[in-house]
Amino acid sequence: MIRTIVAALALGALVNATSAGEPDPRDWDAVLADARGETVYFNAWGGSQNINAYIEWAGAEIERRFGIELVQVKLDDTANAVAKVVAEKAAGKDEGGSVDLIWINGENFAAMKRQDLLMTPGWAEDLPNWQYVDVENKPTVRTDFTVPVEGLESPWGMAKLVFFYDEARTDPADLPSDAQSLLEWARANPGRFSYPQPPDFIGSSFLKQVLVELVEDRSVLQEPVDEATFDAVTAPLFAYLDELHPAMWRSGRAYPQNYPAMKQMLADNEVDIIFAFNPAEASSAIENGELPDTVRSFTFPAGTLANTHFLAIPYNAASKAGALVTANFLLSPEAQARKQDPKVWGDPTVLAPGKLEPADRRRFTALDLGVATLAPDELGPALDEPHPSWMERLEGEWKRRYGVGN
Amino acid sequence: MLARLGPPLAIVLLAGPILFGFFGTLLPALGYLPALGGTEISLAPARMLANEPGIMRSTMTSLAAGLASAAISLAVVALFIAGWSGTRSFARIQHLVSPLLSVPHAAAAFGLAFMIAPSGLLARLVSPGLTGWTRPPDLLIVHDPMGLTMIAGLVVKEIPFLFLMTLAALAQLRVAPTRAIAASLGYGRIAGFIFCLWPPLYRQIRLAVFAVIAFASSVVDVATILGPLTPPTLAVRLVEWMNDPELSMRFLASAGAMLQVAVTGIAILIWIVLERLGAAWRNRFARAGHRFRRDAPARMLGLGLMSLAAGIVIAGLGALAAWSVAGLWPFPDVMPRSVSLKSWAFTLPRIVAPLATTLIVGLIATLIALFLTILCLIREDETGRRGGRGAVWLLYLPLIVPQVAFLFGLQLLFLGGGAKANLPALILAHLIFVMPYVFLSLSDAWRAFDRRFDAVASGLGKTRWRALLRVRLPMLTRAIVTAGAVGFAVSVGQYLPTVLIGAGRLTTVTTEAVALASGGNRRVIGVYAFLQMVLPMAGFLVATAIPALVFRRFRAMRI
Numbered sequence: 016m017i018r019t020i021v022a023a024l025a026l027g028a029l030v031n032a033t034s035a036g037e038p039d040p041r042d043w044d045a046v047l048a049d050a051r052g053e054t055v056y057f058n059a060w061g062g063s064q065n066i067n068a069y070i071e072w073a074g075a076e077i078e079r080r081f082g083i084e085l086v087q088v089k090l091d092d093t094a095n096a097v098a099k100v101v102a103e104k105a106a107g108k109d110e111g112g113s114v115d116l117i118w119i120n121g122e123n124f125a126a127m128k129r130q131d132l133l134m135t136p137g138w139a140e141d142l143p144n145w146q147y148v149d150v151e152n153k154p155t156v157r158t159d160f161t162v163p164v165e166g167l168e169s170p171w172g173m174a175k176l177v178f179f180y181d182e183a184r185t186d187p188a189d190l191p192s193d194a195q196s197l198l199e200w201a202r203a204n205p206g207r208f209s210y211p212q213p214p215d216f217i218g219s220s221f222l223k224q225v226l227v228e229l230v231e232d233r234s235v236l237q238e239p240v241d242e243a244t245f246d247a248v249t250a251p252l253f254a255y256l257d258e259l260h261p262a263m264w265r266s267g268r269a270y271p272q273n274y275p276a277m278k279q280m281l282a283d284n285e286v287d288i289i290f291a292f293n294p295a296e297a298s299s300a301i302e303n304g305e306l307p308d309t310v311r312s313f314t315f316p317a318g319t320l321a322n323t324h325f326l327a328i329p330y331n332a333a334s335k336a337g338a339l340v341t342a343n344f345l346l347s348p349e350a351q352a353r354k355q356d357p358k359v360w361g362d363p364t365v366l367a368p369g370k371l372e373p374a375d376r377r378r379f380t381a382l383d384l385g386v387a388t389l390a391p392d393e394l395g396p397a398l399d400e401p402h403p404s405w406m407e408r409l410e411g412e413w414k415r416r417y418g419v420g421n
Numbered sequence: 422m423l424a425r426l427g428p429p430l431a432i433v434l435l436a437g438p439i440l441f442g443f444f445g446t447l448l449p450a451l452g453y454l455p456a457l458g459g460t461e462i463s464l465a466p467a468r469m470l471a472n473e474p475g476i477m478r479s480t481m482t483s484l485a486a487g488l489a490s491a492a493i494s495l496a497v498v499a500l501f502i503a504g505w506s507g508t509r510s511f512a513r514i515q516h517l518v519s520p521l522l523s524v525p526h527a528a529a530a531f532g533l534a535f536m537i538a539p540s541g542l543l544a545r546l547v548s549p550g551l552t553g554w555t556r557p558p559d560l561l562i563v564h565d566p567m568g569l570t571m572i573a574g575l576v577v578k579e580i581p582f583l584f585l586m587t588l589a590a591l592a593q594l595r596v597a598p599t600r601a602i603a604a605s606l607g608y609g610r611i612a613g614f615i616f617c618l619w620p621p622l623y624r625q626i627r628l629a630v631f632a633v634i635a636f637a638s639s640v641v642d643v644a645t646i647l648g649p650l651t652p653p654t655l656a657v658r659l660v661e662w663m664n665d666p667e668l669s670m671r672f673l674a675s676a677g678a679m680l681q682v683a684v685t686g687i688a689i690l691i692w693i694v695l696e697r698l699g700a701a702w703r704n705r706f707a708r709a710g711h712r713f714r715r716d717a718p719a720r721m722l723g724l725g726l727m728s729l730a731a732g733i734v735i736a737g738l739g740a741l742a743a744w745s746v747a748g749l750w751p752f753p754d755v756m757p758r759s760v761s762l763k764s765w766a767f768t769l770p771r772i773v774a775p776l777a778t779t780l781i782v783g784l785i786a787t788l789i790a791l792f793l794t795i796l797c798l799i800r801e802d803e804t805g806r807r808g809g810r811g812a813v814w815l816l817y818l819p820l821i822v823p824q825v826a827f828l829f830g831l832q833l834l835f836l837g838g839g840a841k842a843n844l845p846a847l848i849l850a851h852l853i854f855v856m857p858y859v860f861l862s863l864s865d866a867w868r869a870f871d872r873r874f875d876a877v878a879s880g881l882g883k884t885r886w887r888a889l890l891r892v893r894l895p896m897l898t899r900a901i902v903t904a905g906a907v908g909f910a911v912s913v914g915q916y917l918p919t920v921l922i923g924a925g926r927l928t929t930v931t932t933e934a935v936a937l938a939s940g941g942n943r944r945v946i947g948v949y950a951f952l953q954m955v956l957p958m959a960g961f962l963v964a965t966a967i968p969a970l971v972f973r974r975f976r977a978m979r980i
Contacts (some may be wrong), residue, residue: 061933095920212650265561270651284556304747418652419474419475419652
């Protein structure tokens with residue numbers, strides 16, 4: 016009996032000792048020492064082979080250099096990882112949680128931040144590799160869908176809405192140049208355009224793109240939704256969709272599930288114009304034999320949505336030091352350059368080439384971005400993401416109007 | 422003595438987690454979940470659910486899908502067995518259909534979608550030659566609003582299940598003599614079978630039919646791949662709510678889970694009414710003395726539908742297999758333009774760990790389930806009474822309560838118990854779903870066992886245990902290994918329990934497949950569908966091989 020109590024006390028002391036020692040990224044050597052031997056469970060969407068392969072490469076490097084084992088927990092929806100942390104909080108499991116690192120942005124980040132599910136205080140800007148981040152020209156690395164990041168997540172990659180078409184089937188001269196001309200194009204080519212069904216991330220982003228283009232005053236989108244004006248602000252969007260849907264694939268009675276499904280539809284010749292958030296998507300798909308090599312990219316000259324995706328650490332992560340080291344490695348010029356290679360993944364970097372050592376800069380200039388990828392200066396202006404509450408309300412309204420059939 | 426432990430052990434291991442999980446879902450459905458700020462019992466979630474747009478339509482689609490899938494697949498199986506059992510064609514179809522039971526639902530659904538979609542293989546075969554289509558026509562086939570494609574996808578998968586269940590039960594009936602009597606009285610094959618053999622046969626597969634209704638009315642993966650989208654079925658929507666990052670949606674999802682329970686329950690009640698009507702109808706014809714001798718068209722229909730169902734799954738899987746090695750494969754090409762082993766080379770080295778988990782969890786869960794089932798059944802024989810209706814329903818709860826209705830609560834149980842994701846927890850979670858199927862497969866055959874064999878064994882001086890080990894278990898070998906194979910296949914196919922209880926750290930072939938399938942890449946889906954299929958198929962090969970081997974010298978033990 017006494018022995019049990021002593022053991023319990025000792026165990027308690029041990030737990031206290033570890034929780035008192037929250038890793039501090041400003042003392043990087045201590046973090047590295049702490050992290051050695053840890054296993055980091057990285058919760059990331061697992062729907063893309065090349066991304067999984069990239070994470071595997073990173074895992075091998077981190078194991079070799081820092082003695083950390085990186086395990087990718089392949090999700091089909093990032094919200095599942097959020098749900099897991101919520102379930103743990105509900106069960107009172109405030110330490111030793113099962114999620115160490117999450118690939119995240121937008122509404123999932125906003126939800127976790129609002130409910131204090133993230134590791135505090137902010138740590139991202141204290142990472143050694145933060146110095147290379149392009150905070151000047153890429154404001155979205157500090158503001159995630161208008162929500163201040165405050166160091167609660169570390170930038171990983173850039174995203175920009177880009178459209179793709181097959182040169183062999185569609186004349187580039189006919190391509191739309193904004194939402195309005197896309198509608199005209201769809202009317203002239205009925206059944207040849209679609210978008211993923213909201214609340215799919217890319218589908219909802221399409222709604223936001225159209226809203227941002229058509230709204231009278233863009234500044235209202237930077238604020239949380241005001242219920243009083245919501246109908247008036249979004250009226251042009253829904254008028255647009257009312258006209259677009261009859262001209263869409265399956266007359267808008269069915270939708271692709273996500274952007275990879277749209278890629279398959281382009282290959283199957285079911286549609287002529289698709290889009291994705293990764294400018295290198297088409298080059299990467301051509302490389303993999305998923306799309307014909309006649310596919311090319313275009314964007315809207317007046318701008319398309321752009322955002323950043325991040326890595327976050329839950330408040331109850333079991334291997335916080337290991338997660339910090341992993342986030343820092345994934346932010347390194349070496350890892351970022353490899354990620355930008357379309358043969359690997361093609362995800363644009365968050366770093367500023369100008370801030371890098373010459374050797375590291377060459378890693379980026381040496382990249383062949385692929386035949387279907389637009390150069391960074393051809394991507395057009397970046398439109399700001401609306402506040403996350405817009406996404407939520409738009410999805411709800413979309414479902415009410417179009418998602419329940421009539 | 423040992424057998425006495427069977428029923429309580431089964432109840433604790435199965436009903437415990439389910440009841441806890443169920444209440445863990447019921448309370449949020451009533452607005453109570455302190456961790457998310459719900460501290461009072463209220464009907465707010467129910468009101469929220471009632472106000473959810475299109476909820477009525479989603480509910481009706483689920484209900485209709487459950488009933489239609491069960492009715493059509495049962496009708497096809499009945500027509501075929503009635504018209505053809507004991508023939509050479511029957512044996513051929515049996516060999517064709519049985520392995521299909523092991524095909525995961527998602528893989529079969531993907532295969533079907535690729536066959537019948539406007540850009541699918543069937544359209545490619547006749548384009549542009551016969552149709553003049555150089556681009557696929559804009560037709561809404563997959564995801565149609567009525568859910569017909571989804572029902573078709575469910576039917577082709579439930580036919581093998583019901584067929585195999587029926588076969589196991591058929592072995593317990595005196596088919597050939599009964600047939601001979603019916604024929605000598607002038608009845609056609611189908612009528613003779615339906616009048617004389619169907620009632621005792623149906624009694625044995627009734628719970629399997631209930632399981633089909635429950636499954637089809639609450640299925641998620643098939644409904645996502647083939648079902649209507651605007652709006653989706655109830656089950657799909659409540660999984661969406663459950664996964665919503667807006668955590669207050671948990672209340673709505675829990676209320677939806679309760680509605681799902683009700684929908685499944687109502688579907689089964691309607692079915693019971695239909696059963697009565699069907700029986701009355703049959704009796705009327707039987708009393709009227711119709712012989713239905715000219716039933717050749719009906720027999721051909723049975724054979725045709727059965728072959729079509731099997732054929733389309735096999736062709737779909739063939740197409741997926743082709744996709745797994747395809748390079749670029751645009752419409753309207755019938756064959757891929759190039760072939761590459763890239764997808765395979767990429768996948769195989771990464772499959773080892775999930776494969777090991779799948780095998781270990783599946784085998785252990787199946788063995789425990791078989792062991793517990795046999796203990797319960799022995800106990801049943803000893804006491805001479807079956808567990809009360811309540812006990813039976815408890816056991817079948819996992820088949821009838823939709824998984825989502827109690828998995829969230831179950832997850833809380835494991836976390837609250839301080840258990841990390843570990844193998845025993847995962848095996849226990851799988852056991853909850855494996856056990857009912859094993860029990861379902863085995864119990865009817867066990868109960869239909871002719872007890873006079875036991876009497877003969879006792880008469881020859883064997884103890885009860887020796888009679889069990891030397892007479893009953895060997896005679897039931899076919900039923901036992903079939904039950905084991907079903908159990909293993911069920912374990913391999915588990916997605917939600919593996920994701921939630923394995924917390925992503927323990928992955929199986931199926932969780933990997935679904936994660937990759939969310940990327941919609943047919944090549945990868947092809948590879949995983951194949952791997953997902955090979956495992957249970959190996960189980961069923963064993964299930965076929967063992968009795969064949971054991972009984973090779975026993976003529977009366979062959980079907």
